Amino acid sequence: xxxxxxxxxxxxxxxxxxxxxxxxxxxxxxxxxxxxxxxxxxxxxxxxxxxxxxxxxxxxxxxxxxxxxxxxxxxxxxxxxxxxxxxxxxxxxxxxxxxxxxxxxxxxxxxxxxxxxxxxxxxxxxxxxxxxxxxxxxxxxxxxxxxxxxxxxxxxxxxxxxxxxxxxxxxxxxxxxxxxxxxxxxxxxxxxxxxxxxxxxxxxxxxxxxxxxxxxxxxxxxxxxxxxxxxxxxxxxxxxxxxxxxxxxxxxxxxx
Ligand code: PGA
Numbered sequence: 001x002x003x004x005x006x007x008x009x010x011x012x013x014x015x016x017x018x019x020x021x022x023x024x025x026x027x028x029x030x031x032x033x034x035x036x037x038x039x040x041x042x043x044x045x046x047x048x049x050x051x052x053x054x055x056x057x058x059x060x061x062x063x064x065x066x067x068x069x070x071x072x073x074x075x076x077x078x079x080x081x082x083x084x085x086x087x088x089x090x091x092x093x094x095x096x097x098x099x100x101x102x103x104x105x106x107x108x109x110x111x112x113x114x115x116x117x118x119x120x121x122x123x124x125x126x127x128x129x130x131x132x133x134x135x136x137x138x139x140x141x142x143x144x145x146x147x148x149x150x151x152x153x154x155x156x157x158x159x160x161x162x163x164x165x166x167x168x169x170x171x172x173x174x175x176x177x178x179x180x181x182x183x184x185x186x187x188x189x190x191x192x193x194x195x196x197x198x199x200x201x202x203x204x205x206x207x208x209x210x211x212x213x214x215x216x217x218x219x220x221x222x223x224x225x226x227x228x229x230x231x232x233x234x235x236x237x238x239x240x241x242x243x244x245x246x247x248x249x250x251x252x253x254x255x256x
Contacts, residue, residue: 003234019043064126182218188215214233
């Protein structure tokens, strides 16, 4: 059965003390999750160790720890980077790859992301692979071609089995990230259906039907239910609204 996921992307926010409070508060109040549902906390690197202890101590199932980035090499002279073995050591289950902020501010190309994808698969991680177009592309109505190229160049070398086992796609239109402007349910559903159609064409309809496609971009407690009710929207990747328990909990509840 297709997985449904709510993942919180904390970005470069919160101290260890704040993060601990936030995690404790969300985990203690969240409902028990259905067997095909997951909640993932993608916290800053400095908090992974503590967050791993909190997640492990919880009796709640299907809660996982995520990182926001990684390097493709296991070790070496890469000042300021973090390796997958380092993330494994602190209990990381999922890693966000290709977030638009990494692409935009740190120049991460589709080819560079492909190398990270391969390294994460070799380490048996779940990958939250982000794609999405900037405003000018949406205005030119070429968003489908843009997103197709992102997926094709970083993911379509994978076998269908590997893809199904490791890849979660997060569609995040850049014009909706942190702006308070959410894609309409029609815009989200249209792009998600187009991604699923592309997967069906490239692989098979059965495979496409198994892939989780999340929406991200100003998703909040008021719009999550409607967005998640779209046939091809399987949950969300949440930024700003993941930073407060009272904002994040209704989004988790919208999964049910
Ligand atoms: P936002 O961020 O929810 O604050 O728009 C989403 C993201 O960047 O993952």
